Amino acid sequence: xxxxxxxxxxxxxxxxxxxxxxxxxxxxxxxxxxxxxxxxxxxxxxxxxxxxxxxxxxxxxxxxxxxxxxxxxxxxxxxxxxxxxxxxxxxxxxxxxxxxxxxxxxxxxxxxxxxxxxxxxxxxxxxxxxxxxxxxxxxxxxxxxxxxxxxxxxxxxxxxxxxxxxxxxxxxxxxxxxxxxxxxxxxxxxxxxxxxxxxxxxxxxxxxxxxxxxxxxxxxxxxxxxxxxxxxxxxxxxxxxxxxxxxxxxxxxxxxxxxxxxxxxxxxxxxxxxxxxxxxxxxxxxxxxxxxxxxxxxxxxxxxxxxxxxxxxxxxxxx
Amino acid sequence: xxxxxxxxxxxxxxxxxxxxxxxxxxxxxxxxxxxxxxxxxxxxxxxxxxxxxxxxxxxxxxxxxxxxxxxxxxxxxxxxxxxxxxxxxxxxxxxxxxxxxxxxxxxxxxxxxxxxxxxxxxxxxxxxxxxxxxxxxxxxxxxxxxxxxxxxxxxxxxxxxxxxxxxxxxxxxxxxxxxxxxxxxxxxxxxxxxxxxxxxxxxxxxxxxxxxxxxxxxxxxxxxxxxxxxxxxxxxxxxxxxxxxxxxxxxxxxxxxxxxxxxxxxxxxxxxxxxxxxxxxxxxxxxxxxxxxxxxxxxxxxxxxxxxxxxxxxxxxxxxxxxxxxxxxxxxxxxxxxxxxxxxxxxxxxxxx
Numbered sequence: 001x002x003x004x005x006x007x008x009x010x011x012x013x014x015x016x017x018x019x020x021x022x023x024x025x026x027x028x029x030x031x032x033x034x035x036x037x038x039x040x041x042x043x044x045x046x047x048x049x050x051x052x053x054x055x056x057x058x059x060x061x062x063x064x065x066x067x068x069x070x071x072x073x074x075x076x077x078x079x080x081x082x083x084x085x086x087x088x089x090x091x092x093x094x095x096x097x098x099x100x101x102x103x104x105x106x107x108x109x110x111x112x113x114x115x116x117x118x119x120x121x122x123x124x125x126x127x128x129x130x131x132x133x134x135x136x137x138x139x140x141x142x143x144x145x146x147x148x149x150x151x152x153x154x155x156x157x158x159x160x161x162x163x164x165x166x167x168x169x170x171x172x173x174x175x176x177x178x179x180x181x182x183x184x185x186x187x188x189x190x191x192x193x194x195x196x197x198x199x200x201x202x203x204x205x206x207x208x209x210x211x212x213x214x215x216x217x218x219x220x221x222x223x224x225x226x227x228x229x230x231x232x233x234x235x236x237x238x239x240x241x242x243x244x245x246x247x248x249x250x251x252x253x254x255x256x257x258x259x260x261x262x263x264x265x266x267x268x269x270x271x272x273x274x275x276x277x278x279x280x281x282x283x284x285x286x287x288x289x290x291x292x293x294x295x296x297x298x299x300x301x302x303x304x305x306x307x308x309x310x311x312x313x314x315x316x317x318x319x
Numbered sequence: 320x321x322x323x324x325x326x327x328x329x330x331x332x333x334x335x336x337x338x339x340x341x342x343x344x345x346x347x348x349x350x351x352x353x354x355x356x357x358x359x360x361x362x363x364x365x366x367x368x369x370x371x372x373x374x375x376x377x378x379x380x381x382x383x384x385x386x387x388x389x390x391x392x393x394x395x396x397x398x399x400x401x402x403x404x405x406x407x408x409x410x411x412x413x414x415x416x417x418x419x420x421x422x423x424x425x426x427x428x429x430x431x432x433x434x435x436x437x438x439x440x441x442x443x444x445x446x447x448x449x450x451x452x453x454x455x456x457x458x459x460x461x462x463x464x465x466x467x468x469x470x471x472x473x474x475x476x477x478x479x480x481x482x483x484x485x486x487x488x489x490x491x492x493x494x495x496x497x498x499x500x501x502x503x504x505x506x507x508x509x510x511x512x513x514x515x516x517x518x519x520x521x522x523x524x525x526x527x528x529x530x531x532x533x534x535x536x537x538x539x540x541x542x543x544x545x546x547x548x549x550x551x552x553x554x555x556x557x558x559x560x561x562x563x564x565x566x567x568x569x570x571x572x573x574x575x576x577x578x579x580x581x582x583x584x585x586x587x588x589x590x591x592x593x594x595x596x597x598x599x600x601x602x603x604x605x606x607x608x609x610x611x612x613x614x615x616x617x618x619x620x621x622x623x624x625x626x627x628x629x630x631x632x633x634x635x636x637x638x639x640x641x642x643x644x645x646x647x648x649x650x651x652x653x654x655x656x657x658x659x660x661x662x663x664x665x666x667x668x669x670x671x672x
Contacts, residue, residue, distance in 0.1 A: 033553070033554070035550075035553035035554070038553070041553055044549060048546055048549070051542075139381070139382060143387065143671045143672050144381045144382055144383075144384075144386070144387040144671070145383070145384035145387040145388070145657075145659050145660075145671045147657070148657065149657055149658075159574075159578075232542065235542045235545065236540075236541040236542035236545065236571060237541065237570065237574070237595075237658070238541050238567070238570070238595070238658060238659065239657070239659075240383075240384070240659065241382060242382055242383075243542075283546075284546075284550050287535065287547060287550040287551065287554065288550055288553060288554050290533070290554060292533075292534065293507055293534060293535060293536050294507070
């Protein structure tokens with residue numbers, strides 16, 4: 001075997017690290033509970049993971065750049081409130097509500113992107129500040145309680161199952177992932193993400209549009225956050241002002257578990273989605289195993305640490 | 320018989336110590352212990368002063384619909400007692416315990432006559448509240464539960480123990496006193512969750528034919544409760560009933576049950592008077608509700624005004640929970656209002672927009 005073959009093999013293992021860990025975890029889960037062998041249950045996992053998964057696609061783009069987006073939870077909460085408010089219980093207003101919510105996500109993302117691209121503030125602090133501001137604005141708009149009424153048919157359609165088995169919301173997630181992976185792998189934007197994330201100075205000196213790429217990545221993160229908010233409405237049916245609170249940490253955990261690091265320049269949407277499923281399986285497995293509540297947290301933590309350690313071992317250190 | 324402050328403080332400490340010690344041996348009834356503390360009459364003569372009054376409200380947070388409705392009930396009460404309430408000042412700590420300490424200090428600088436509060440973290444506030452009392456300003460807790468803290472002069476409260484016993488009893492009736500149930504409780508480690516579990520277990524003692532399969536914590540989160548229930552339905556092929564006094568969590572739970580096609584097999588316990596839950600009860604004509612009314616905000620303000628007038632008051636003014644039948648739910652559920660609205664006597668002009 002030549003050194004080229006060995007290097008190719010190493011890259012393949014690196015790329016497949018998280019999916020391999022997911023496969024192993026799924027095998028263990030299936031051994032513990034035969035729920036994981038039930039097609040209806042497994043397909044329902046896609047529905048359960050949809051909100052976090054959709055949001056995580058956008059955050060992955062930002063993190064490949066070497067930045068971070070902590071405002072995604074606030075974007076989700078704001079999107080839930082705006083979407084339900086614009087719908088106001090009227091099915092004819094659904095397209096308007098979707099449009100308004102997307103515009104909200106894009107706008108917040110644009111503000112994040114411009115400030116990160118042209119400001120000298122770290123994206124960690126900046127997006128944390130944006131998150132607080134957006135949360136406050138959401139509370140002011142809603143008066144602190146949920147606002148608006150979800151239109152009839154919106155949830156019912158997206159919560160339905162095709163042929164009684166395949167959840168439509170799960171199919172939506174698959175569609176988002178397919179588009180997200182394709183865009184990341186085949187577009188010039190996707191290539192620029194890795195180049196800028198690997199070495200920003202070299203990218204700038206090479207004439208790449210660094211600022212424009214950063215802004216677009218954050219706008220996509222905001223847009224996908226707003227879609228995640230709409231997915232949350234479908235899952236929960238409520239337009240509470242704190243719907244997305246704390247979800248940014250689940251999203252970040254999934255992205256990092258999926259192989260995208262804070263240093264940037266590596267990772268991808270495929271690994272992120274595998275990371276989302278690892279977290280979800282850990283949460284569900286402890287309930288299905290019949291553990292009582294407090295040991296559940298300990299076991300969940302142990303599963304996540306183990307998965308992360310194994311993934312890191314396969315993937316190797318950051319270059 | 321009215322008691323002095325020193326007797327009150329010493330008595331509280333002794334009562335709490337006694338309760339802890341005797342509870343360790345499982346000898347005391349927690350409802351009786353709560354009633355004993357609540358029934359103590361507080362000597363309010365040192366808080367007496369002429370009106371009108373400036374009332375400070377220190378909110379630990381204003382980010383849930385129940386709390387927002389409670390604030391509106393306080394505003395309604397202030398409006399009803401215009402002659403007594405010169406000004407109502409409301410602060411919001413936004414879940415930050417240290418900020419709530421600062422908020423209370425700010426309110427004291429604004430020379431309030433009465434402090435109504437609900438805490439982020441009661442232990443963090445105890446010292447501050449005690450100093451407020453020492454400066455002659457009475458404190459009234461309206462968080463829902465009863466506080467025996469020395470920083471609380473009086474409480475407007477709902478007995479979670481009684482509420483959960485009522486909820487559990489209705490569930491036992493609906494499953495015929497036998498079968499297998501699961502419990503979905505609120506925030507793990509919280510006093511509400513502990514009290515709800517205590518109430519459930521007390522009722523289960525009288526229903527030996529009922530087996531409690533699992534206890535989970537939905538944290539008042541509809542989506543999380545739905546996910547928990549989806550997993551419980553997989554884990555346990557036969558579930559006859561679900562104990563959950565929260566309307567928010569119940570809405571997620573019933574969606575999971577409906578999706579699994581098992582709504583006919585599983586009985587839900589009553590939730591609370593959240594509008595979304597009442598709408599579900601009215602549609603399905605089952606389960607009902609047991610009230611956990613945000614109107615304790617109004618009761619709290621009126622209790623505070625009595626203290627300021629020097630009237631002796633009980634340490635705990637209990638607002639009873641009542642059972643709303645499915646038939647009554649049809650009458651009071653508001654189809655035109657959001658799911659997060661709360662049924663009750665709050666006038667329309669005071670309802671959150």
